[in-house]
Amino acid sequence: MPDSFLPMSSPPIPGSVSPRPVAVIDIGTNSIRMAIAQIDPQGRVSMIESLSQGVRLGKDTFIRGEITRGTTEECVKVLKTFRKKLAEYQITRPDQIRVVATSAVREAMNRIAFVDRIYVATGFNVEAIEEPEVHRITYRSIKDQLLSHPELDEARVAIAEVGGGSTELLYVDGGNVAYSHAYRLGALRLHESLESLRATQSKLRDIMEGEIQRQLETLPTHIPPDRKVELIAMGGDAR
Structure with missing residues (x-):
């Protein structure tokens, strides 16, 4: 989970040397994850603990178009458990916690009702972040990893983060983001779309490859095909 998700650091308090404990919760397509860290007065981040619990929000959103009551209550149960863990680290104030959600919540027709239910039940204010913010965080x-590798710092690099709901693509040329887009090619989204089809494995593969090619057909207009491009794949689904 990127450090960029963490709550913004408050200005150091004069004479204060104690690290500030913070946390971020990511409500994703397949799971809810939490990272707990501390930020020292110089702004350095040290991870303390991370937790993850599987909840298939994407299965609801990508098939039904909305998050069911049962799945919502699963999320409430997980987040209440996370709230207790945060209390152990004395992380209780809103400025210490950031809760974000991506495509499974953002695309749900009942996302407002979902966010309201989470807030009422747990006190967490869920932020369904839009694609530009996701690109910025990625x-x-x-x-820093690009800067630490001279061969990548000035190179043309395509960064693909494969998630459950979408695949985010960033094209970096000489250290600057020249193109960014989120394609609806997430692992779970494709799986759920293909599962409803009665076809052989080879036919399903052809359908999947055709869908990928269709969505990426305009890519050469943004990433010149005649230039060498380094590819970096990110995300649990890519691994």
């Missing part, structure tokens, strides 16, 4: 999370 780039910030990998920028």
Whole structure:
């Protein structure tokens, strides 16, 4: 989970040397994850603990178009458990916690009702982040890695983060983001779309490859095909 998700650091308090404990919760397509860290007065981030619990929000959104009551209550149960863990680290104030959600919540027709239910039941204010913010966070999370490798710092690099709901693509040319887009080619989204079809494995493969090619057909207009491009794949689904 990128450090960029963490709550913004408050200005250091004069004479204060104690690290500030913070946390971020990511409500994703397949799971809810939490990272707990501390930020020292110089702004350095040290991870303390991480937790993850599977909840298939994407299965609801990508098939039904909305998050069911049962899945919502699963999320409530997980987040209440996370709230207790945060209390152990004395992380209780809103400025210490950031809760974000991506495509499975953002695309749900009842996302407002979902966010309201989470807030009432747990006190967490869920932020369904839009694609531009996701792109910004992705780039910030990998920028230092690019700078630490001279062969990548000035190169043309395509960064693909494969998630459950979408595949986010960033094209970086000489350290600057020249193109970014989120394609609806997430692993779970494709799986759920193909599962309803009665076809052989080879036919399903052809359908999947055709859908990928269809969505990526305009890519050469943004990433010149006649130039060498380094590819970096990110995300659990890519691994």
